[in-house]
Amino acid sequence: MSGSNATKGRMYGSELAPWAIMLVTGCFLVIFGGIWLGGTMGAAVTGAGWNPPPFALETLATFTTSGPGKLWPDTSVVGVAAGIVLLYGTVTAVGVLVTRKVMRFVSQPKGLAQRRELASMGPAGIAERARDLRPSLKGREHLHPDETGNLLGDLDPSGPELRSSYEDVELDLMAPRAGKSTGIAVPRVLRAQGAVLLTSNKSDVYAVTRAERERAGTVWTFDPQGIAHAPRAMWWDILADCHTIEGARRLAGHFVASVNDDSSKKDFWISAAQNTLTALFLAAARGKASVLDLLAWLADPADRTPIDLLRDVNMGAMAEQLQGTVRGAVETRDGIYETARQCVACLLDPEIVTWVTPDPRLPQFRPDVHVLGKDTLYLLSKDGGGSAAGVIAGLADATMRAGVVAAERMGGRLDPPMTAVLDEAANVCRISDLPDLYSHFGSRGINVVTLLQSYKQGSRVWGEAGMDAMWSAATIKLLGAGLDDADFVEKISKLVGNHDVRTASVSKGKEGTSRSYSYRLDPVLPADRIRALPKGTALLLATGVRPALIRLRPWYKEADAGRISAQAKAEVEAITERAARAWTGNTGVEAVADVNVSMWERGAVPQHGGG
Numbered sequence: 327m328s329g330s331n332a333t334k335g336r337m338y339g340s341e342l343a344p345w346a347i348m349l350v351t352g353c354f355l356v357i358f359g360g361i362w363l364g365g366t367m368g369a370a371v372t373g374a375g376w377n378p379p380p381f382a383l384e385t386l387a388t389f390t391t392s393g394p395g396k397l398w399p400d401t402s403v404v405g406v407a408a409g410i411v412l413l414y415g416t417v418t419a420v421g422v423l424v425t426r427k428v429m430r431f432v433s434q435p436k437g438l439a440q441r442r443e444l445a446s447m448g449p450a451g452i453a454e455r456a457r458d459l460r461p462s463l464k465g466r467e468h469l470h471p472d473e474t475g476n477l478l479g480d481l482d483p484s485g486p487e488l489r490s491s492y493e494d495v496e497l498d499l500m501a502p503r504a505g506k507s508t509g510i511a512v513p514r515v516l517r518a519q520g521a522v523l524l525t526s527n528k529s530d531v532y533a534v535t536r537a538e539r540e541r542a543g544t545v546w547t548f549d550p551q552g553i554a555h556a557p558r559a560m561w562w563d564i565l566a567d568c569h570t571i572e573g574a575r576r577l578a579g580h581f582v583a584s585v586n587d588d589s590s591k592k593d594f595w596i597s598a599a600q601n602t603l604t605a606l607f608l609a610a611a612r613g614k615a616s617v618l619d620l621l622a623w624l625a626d627p628a629d630r631t632p633i634d635l636l637r638d639v640n641m642g643a644m645a646e647q648l649q650g651t652v653r654g655a656v657e658t659r660d661g662i663y664e665t666a667r668q669c670v671a672c673l674l675d676p677e678i679v680t681w682v683t684p685d686p687r688l689p690q691f692r693p694d695v696h697v698l699g700k701d702t703l704y705l706l707s708k709d710g711g712g713s714a715a716g717v718i719a720g721l722a723d724a725t726m727r728a729g730v731v732a733a734e735r736m737g738g739r740l741d742p743p744m745t746a747v748l749d750e751a752a753n754v755c756r757i758s759d760l761p762d763l764y765s766h767f768g769s770r771g772i773n774v775v776t777l778l779q780s781y782k783q784g785s786r787v788w789g790e791a792g793m794d795a796m797w798s799a800a801t802i803k804l805l806g807a808g809l810d811d812a813d814f815v816e817k818i819s820k821l822v823g824n825h826d827v828r829t830a831s832v833s834k835g836k837e838g839t840s841r842s843y844s845y846r847l848d849p850v851l852p853a854d855r856i857r858a859l860p861k862g863t864a865l866l867l868a869t870g871v872r873p874a875l876i877r878l879r880p881w882y883k884e885a886d887a888g889r890i891s892a893q894a895k896a897e898v899e900a901i902t903e904r905a906a907r908a909w910t911g912n913t914g915v916e917a918v919a920d921v922n923v924s925m926w927e928r929g930a931v932p933q934h935g936g937g
Contacts, residue, residue: 818856
């Protein structure tokens, strides 16, 4: 055995000897070459001229024994030493940068889309597409990047920037604190070319973007629950679109969806309540009654006023249906009316209902006018019990449908396009048929971006079928950090696909060493790697191309971040001051500041320019 081990040792030693010789030689060349070139450069810079010593072992020995003065006479030792140090430092820095780039390239998953495949989303490709979609850009040679499409981010690792076209609709799934606000919502609002609609249950995006959007047009803030404590400076006629059965049913559907966790599962009471609300909304709109009148009708099912109003406007079938509900079994009637009352319970709050009833002292928000300009509409509401989600969904839906009508009058598409960022859509903007409208909005120049925390969150609101429809209709999908749904992430891994991995096998024999290769299929992005995507990155799934990894572009890393950050800080202070005035009996501004500081902690508003 000992003889066999000795033989193996000699074999390994003979194989490693050439590599050891090359390693020693390489180290010698690096050390001596740095001394020789750096010293010569240092001597030349200090005035001794370019007089390199011989490139030989004797030179290294002389440098070691006698110092640099023997090799570079009549020059400063400090200059020679500085040249050597500077050369080594420069080479080391370049080597580190090159190594990092190489390692980053090597670590990139093989099988994802690269620059050539994404050319249609790059600067040149997206500009050409914009000229086709926007008549106002035809004939213009130079376009601002924001005129050509919506910024998605930079292709990882080194660009270029990628944009979606103005006929794309987007679905983004990211966990909290993964960059939805800073990397998607805020940049979309700031860069929008036309009218803007934003829904949210927080004031962070509002605080960052409001001042900047005021430079583009009028800012309308619909804040019935005091998310940003904005004073009421507008009103919206909630019954404006209820003169038709379709409009009344859509509004009733928004209120029903706000209390029904799955719009695809409506029991008898929910469906009956929606029918009753449809009739009451229609009666109120046609009969020129108010929302307060409607609430009174709901409180007293025996009140025949809505039935009479429907008959007066030749809506006999609807009147008979409502009368049938009223004349039904008392238990059934009361159950239907109680369910309907629960659906519109938020309108019992006078602070909410004043925003949706006419007020001659304030300007009226008109969706049909809004979509034609560059104004901004902020729709803010709390989620959970007592929220104004039904009202928010109704106004958002009315605005987007007004955009569709305006696009049809323009010949097919809005120009400039409208941007609708539905942040926290599953909580405050439950438009029941949003999945069905997705592709239609895109063809009309209405860029809808729906932000959800997970696929399951959307499924709880729109059902599995509805969420599948939205997923299929979205031409752009961004999947960010923190997706913890194992089944969903596994499906995404399969969608990304597999790639060939070459494995080397080495065998040793009497004839020598032989090497063979075999191939196996591995996932391009395993499920665990998708779940562990770093914050600020996202997996891009675009129609017609392979998936790609992108780096989001947070607003606070852009060139104008300093100015916007200062404006955002001032807005946060204003919100804090308004909150302090609203909270009667509070200990003071400091207590409110503790609440608003969370906006800074989330990174939505960096505490200094550039963040």
